[in-house]
Amino acid sequence: MYKKLQKAVAFMCILALMFSAAACSAKPTDQSASGTGSTAEAKPAKEIEFWTVFTGPDGENMVKMIDAYNQTNPKIKVKHVPIQADELYQKVPTAVKSGENVPDLSIVHVERIKGFVANDLLQPLDDYTSQNGKINADGYVKAAWEKGEIDGKRYSVPLDVHSFVTYYNKDLLQKYGPAVLDDGAITFDEVKQVGEAAKKDKVISMGITWMRVKFLSWYEQLGGVLSEDGINPSFANDKAETVLNTVKALHDNGFTNVDGEDPVQMFRAGSVVFLPEGIWMKNSFEEINTLNFGMTHMITFDPAKKANWTSSHQMVMFKNADMTPERAAAVMDFVAWIGENSLEWAKAGQVPASLKIMENDEFKNMKQSFLLNEPDSLKIFDYEYFGYAVEALDKIVWEVPFGRMETKEALTKAQKEVQDRIANK
Amino acid sequence: MKNQIALAQTPNLSLKNPRAKKITFSKLVPYLFIAPHLILFIIFFAIPAITGIYISFTKWNLYSAPEWVGLKNYFEILVNQDSTFYHQLHNGLLNTIKYTCFSVPFFIAIPLLLAVALNTKTYGSKVFQSIFYMPTLLSISSVILTWIFMFHRNLGSINNILGINVNWFGQQPFTWIAIVIISLWWGIGGNMVIYLAALNGIDKALYESADIDGASAIHKFFHVTIPGIKHQLLYTLVLTTVAQFNIYGQPLMFSKGAPGESTRVLMMYIRELAFGSGESIAGLASAMAVILGLCIMAVSAIQFRLMRNKD
Numbered sequence: 001m002y003k004k005l006q007k008a009v010a011f012m013c014i015l016a017l018m019f020s021a022a023a024c025s026a027k028p029t030d031q032s033a034s035g036t037g038s039t040a041e042a043k044p045a046k047e048i049e050f051w052t053v054f055t056g057p058d059g060e061n062m063v064k065m066i067d068a069y070n071q072t073n074p075k076i077k078v079k080h081v082p083i084q085a086d087e088l089y090q091k092v093p094t095a096v097k098s099g100e101n102v103p104d105l106s107i108v109h110v111e112r113i114k115g116f117v118a119n120d121l122l123q124p125l126d127d128y129t130s131q132n133g134k135i136n137a138d139g140y141v142k143a144a145w146e147k148g149e150i151d152g153k154r155y156s157v158p159l160d161v162h163s164f165v166t167y168y169n170k171d172l173l174q175k176y177g178p179a180v181l182d183d184g185a186i187t188f189d190e191v192k193q194v195g196e197a198a199k200k201d202k203v204i205s206m207g208i209t210w211m212r213v214k215f216l217s218w219y220e221q222l223g224g225v226l227s228e229d230g231i232n233p234s235f236a237n238d239k240a241e242t243v244l245n246t247v248k249a250l251h252d253n254g255f256t257n258v259d260g261e262d263p264v265q266m267f268r269a270g271s272v273v274f275l276p277e278g279i280w281m282k283n284s285f286e287e288i289n290t291l292n293f294g295m296t297h298m299i300t301f302d303p304a305k306k307a308n309w310t311s312s313h314q315m316v317m318f319k320n321a322d323m324t325p326e327r328a329a330a331v332m333d334f335v336a337w338i339g340e341n342s343l344e345w346a347k348a349g350q351v352p353a354s355l356k357i358m359e360n361d362e363f364k365n366m367k368q369s370f371l372l373n374e375p376d377s378l379k380i381f382d383y384e385y386f387g388y389a390v391e392a393l394d395k396i397v398w399e400v401p402f403g404r405m406e407t408k409e410a411l412t413k414a415q416k417e418v419q420d421r422i423a424n425k
Numbered sequence: 426m427k428n429q430i431a432l433a434q435t436p437n438l439s440l441k442n443p444r445a446k447k448i449t450f451s452k453l454v455p456y457l458f459i460a461p462h463l464i465l466f467i468i469f470f471a472i473p474a475i476t477g478i479y480i481s482f483t484k485w486n487l488y489s490a491p492e493w494v495g496l497k498n499y500f501e502i503l504v505n506q507d508s509t510f511y512h513q514l515h516n517g518l519l520n521t522i523k524y525t526c527f528s529v530p531f532f533i534a535i536p537l538l539l540a541v542a543l544n545t546k547t548y549g550s551k552v553f554q555s556i557f558y559m560p561t562l563l564s565i566s567s568v569i570l571t572w573i574f575m576f577h578r579n580l581g582s583i584n585n586i587l588g589i590n591v592n593w594f595g596q597q598p599f600t601w602i603a604i605v606i607i608s609l610w611w612g613i614g615g616n617m618v619i620y621l622a623a624l625n626g627i628d629k630a631l632y633e634s635a636d637i638d639g640a641s642a643i644h645k646f647f648h649v650t651i652p653g654i655k656h657q658l659l660y661t662l663v664l665t666t667v668a669q670f671n672i673y674g675q676p677l678m679f680s681k682g683a684p685g686e687s688t689r690v691l692m693m694y695i696r697e698l699a700f701g702s703g704e705s706i707a708g709l710a711s712a713m714a715v716i717l718g719l720c721i722m723a724v725s726a727i728q729f730r731l732m733r734n735k736d
Contacts, residue, residue, distance in 0.1 A: 090700060093488050115704055119488040260578035260592030387703025395686060402595070404684050420509040421698075424501060425486065425706050 048078045048331055051103040053085040053313070058280070061348035068344070069337050076330040078105075085109070092318060096121050102320040105331050107159065110147045110312040111386045117150050123317040124153040128328045134336040143378040144312040144353040156314035157335050158353035160345060161378055163308040163371055164213040166299055167267065167275040167285065170292045172203060176273060185303035186274060186296065188246055194273050195255030205255040206299070207263025207275040208247065211397040212390050213309040214276050216381060217298045218243040220307040226383040233389060233418040236411040244411070246301075247401040259402040267291075274299060279368045282349040295367040297377055306377040312353060385422055392417040474718075481711035486704050498712035510698075514713055517691030518720065524676075524690065525669040528605045532665045533658065536613045540620035541650065554621070558614035565611070565674035572607045573679065595684040604675050604688065612668075616661045620654060627653035659732045663725055670721045691717050 054062045059082050070077045081103065083091065089112065095102045108116065116122045129135040137145055140158055148156035166186055173180060177194040180186055195205030208214075224239035250256050257263045257272070267275040268288055276298060285293055297306045315335055317323070338345075342352035346363050351371050357363045358372055371378060383389060395417075396410035456463070481498055483491035502514040539557055543550045560568065575581050576593040584591060593603040631649050640648070651658070673692035676682060682689030691713060699710035 086700065090487075097488075111702070119486070121488070258592070259595045262577065262579070265580070385703055387701060389703075391697055391701050391703065395682070395689075398683065399685060404595075417509045421703065421706060424484075424498075424510070424709055425704050 046076055048076050048104045048327070048334060049081055050078050050334075051081045051083055051088055051106040053083065053088055053107050053109070055082045055084055057283070058348040058350070061344050065338065065341065065344045068341065069334060072337070074330065074333055074337075076327065078334050093119070093121065096318050096320070099321050102318050102322070104317065104320070104323070104327065105334065106316055106318060107313050108156070108316050110144065110156075110158070110314050110380055111382065113147065113156055113314060113316070114150065114382060114384055115387075116316070116318075117155055121318055122155045123319050123323070124155060125157070125317060125332075126154050128317075128332045129154060129157070131329060132332040132336055135332065135339065139339060139355055141351075141353045141355065141372065141375055141378065143310065143375060143380050144314070147312065147380055147382050148314055156316045157339070159313040159315055159338065160342075160350040160353050161310050161312045161371065161380075162279055162350055163310040163378060164210070164217060164276060164278050164298060165308055165368075165371070166296050167277055167281070167293050168296065169267065169270060169273055169275075170294050172198065172270070172273045176203070176205075181296065183303050184296070185306060186299045187303055188250075188299060188301060191250065191274060191299055192253070192255060195250070195253065198273060199254060203271050203273060204257055204263075204266070205273050206250060207267055207272045207277075208251065208256045208401060209263055209275065209277055211247075211401070212394055213278075214247075214298070215240075215243055215393060215397045216390075217307050217309040217379065218246070218301065220309075220379050221298075221301050221305050226381065226386070226389050230384060231422070233385065233392075233415045233422075235389070235393075236408075236415040240411050241407050244397065244400040244407050248403065248407070251401045252403070256401075267293075279351065279371070280349050282367060296370065297374070306374065307379045308371065308377050310378040310380050312380060313350075385418060388418045388421045389414075392421075477711050478715055480707055481715045483708045485707040487699075487707055488705075491708070494708065498709045501709060502712055502716065510709060510713075513694045514691070514716065516686055517689060517694045517713070518717070520676075520686075520688060521670060521672060521690045521692075521717070522720075524601070524604065524672050524688075525666060527601055528608055528669050529662070529666055531605065531609050532612065532616060532669070533662060535609060536616035536661075537620050537658075539613065540617050540624055541646065543617075543621060544624045554617075557617055560611050561614035563611070566678065568607065568611045569675065569678040572603070572610075576603050576679075594680050597684060597687055600680045600684065600688050604679060607679065608669075608672070608675055616665065619657055619661055623654040623657040624650070656732075659728070663728045663732075666724055666728065667721050670717070670724070 050066070052059070052062060059080075062082075063080055066078050066080050088106070089108075092103075092106070113122070135157055141161055144158035144161050148154055148158060168181075168186070173194070176197040177190060180190045180194065191205050198205055219235070219240055222239040222242060224235065224237065224243075226233060226235050228234045247256075251258070257266060263272055263275060264277065264281070266272045267277075268285065268291060270291065279295070282295065285291055298308045300306055315338075317328070317331065339352075339354035340356055342354050342357050343360055343363060345352050346357060346360075346366055346368070349368065351357075351368050352363075355372075363369055392414040396405055396414045399405040400407050400410050480491060482493060482495060484494050484497075485491035501508050502510045505511055543554050543557075575583050578584060578590065578592055578594075581593075583593070591599050593599050627650065631653070632645060635645050635649055671692065672690050673696070676688040676690055677693055680688045682693060695710045695713050695717070698713070699705055699707045
């Protein structure tokens with residue numbers, strides 16, 4: 001028995017070793033991709049540590065930008081530290097509290113800023129930006145810039161805006177609804193008309209993708225707000241019901257995918273006309289040669305009222321006792337440089353928040369540039385309890401269109417959850 | 426130890442107070458032996474567990490200092506029927522228990538049958554043993570990603586081979602079936618190795634005498650094999666139950682709690698409250714975690730009691 005056991009244990013050990021060896025050999029490539037040049041490694045203490053949430057393909061574009069910046073011989077070079085968003089948000093409070101390993105500069109999602117300020121984690125940047133002189137309101141997209149200011153103090157500088165938009169298959173649209181985009185907008189009525197025309201060919205009109213942000217965009221279009229008073233949730237109302245019932249009706253009439261189908265895959269394969277998706281999907285669609293697609297605003301109830309759910313990556317400095325004015329100035333140099341050289345970031349599929357990009361012809365030809373032409377369509381949500389609201393909505397907005405929950409009941413439940421979380425926080 | 430004995434036998438060579446030294450040293454030795462485990466136990470279990478219990482009596486958002494609120498969190502989840510969290514605890518716990526009941530019998534039976542089959546030492550049994558064990562070494566993410574492709578409604582091999590059009594991600598009972606299948610594929614190896622080792626320990630003479638008495642294979646399985654590995658069976662039963670109570674990754678990644686909230690397990694609610702995208706409500710989350718811990722302890726205690734009674 002012992003021999004058998006020994007054999008089994010030895011076998012397991014070998015397997016474990018093999019896997020750990022594989023894991024180890026994978027590490028150096030990760031690090032080399034994180035933008036640490038050999039000169040940077042020689043003087044680690046002097047580098048500006050830049051924590052970002054760009055662990056996906058966009059991380060490579062960020063590395064390129066940082067490398068380009070480091071080649072300009074700045075006073076202090078920048079080191080890219082990509083961390084999964086959830087992990088970053090868990091690490092930061094500990095780092096700030098202990099005062100150790102606080103990043104010099106960090107990317108956070110715009111919805112988080114209010115909470116960080118309330119907990120006194122962020123460093124106001126007013127003095128630093130005014131010293132730098134290149135970072136000011138005129139240079140950035142209004143919607144993204146505004147959210148970085150709380151109670152008269154500036155806490156962040158936007159890197160980009162990223163929205164949920166509508167991708168459309170040009171060939172299919174030509175076939176089933178050539179006049180749809182004449183007024184520059186796709187309405188729900190047009191989605192229905194296209195759906196009727198496309199049904200016989202087993203092509204669906206609209207893909208049901210990430211419902212949370214679609215709900216928010218459409219609810220905003222109807223003039224709905226998550227909270228009337230800024231604190232208590234108030235989204236269980238007629239407008240929210242209209243949104244969910246509209247999607248449900250499209251589904252029930254066979255104009256959308258059914259639950260369990262993957263509309264993104266179907267769009268790639270050319271059997272979906274309209275696909276609401278994030279602008280970050282653009283590059284992956286461009287890889288498909290046979291797919292002739294365009295990008296435009298979110299589908300609307302009223303062509304005159306466009307609203308695209310938008311979020312923004314913002315650059316912030318966490319409170320750090322070790323930060324010196326010289327170092328902060330070097331950080332601001334980098335922030336300003338990013339604003340002036342953000343084409344690479346547009347190549348990642350994003351819309352840079354720095355308006356300087358509008359002067360660039362290459363950007364103007366990119367599909368996502370339409371968003372900057374109509375900046376009023378960008379809707380960033382900054383309800384104080386946005387995090388609670390979206391997690392409550394996530395539990396119902398997917399269920400109602402597929403007929404697994406009753407609209408009114410579902411919305412009331414979600415609103416109650418937000419209320420209860422606020423009451424117990 | 427040798428040195429110590431030598432010291433004790435030759436008192437003249439020892440230090441001034443040999444007796445005291447002997448007592449302290451011999452008292453220390455057992456602790457030294459268990460030290461590696463003890464230290465890990467304290468750092469990774471005792472301290473977090475005690476902290477967690479303390480946090481469950483407080484209101485804490487991870488940023489500021491915890492504020493003592495007594496039994497308020499427990500009142501909210503156990504008594505206040507009007508509260509969302511009362512329903513979350515009940516739904517989460519119910520789903521966790523459901524999953525445990527669905528999966529544990531298979532987690533015992535299938536590895537046992539595999540182990541018995543492998544134990545016949547048929548041609549290639551070692552290869553199969555490795556193959557069955559292999560998935561255990563994979564991370565939950567890679568396991569789920571693989572199976573998401575397999576269960577895909579349109580492109581998945583399962584629907585296509587069976588010629589059906591089932592939405593495995595959002596239609597009961599199929600979602601539970603899929604989650605149990607995935608968990609089984611991932612986890613059978615652990616129990617199987619234990620059973621294989623146990624089967625090797627059964628006295629061959631018992632099988633021989635059963636043969637002489639004319640026992641069938643099924644008789645031998647129930648009257649020789651099962652009693653022979655009784656202890657390992659009960660041991661794995663307890664461990665598997667506890668492990669399945671902690672289910673999290675499978676429903677989180679596979680079904681995201683859908684359809685409705687029917688596969689949303691307690692750990693998912695706990696994580697959302699403590700580390701969701703809004704401000705953390707860690708006190709309430711800890712209270713839920715303590716209740717989950719108590720449930721696991723109660724189930725283990727019952728199982729251990731049954732084990733002892735059978736002895």
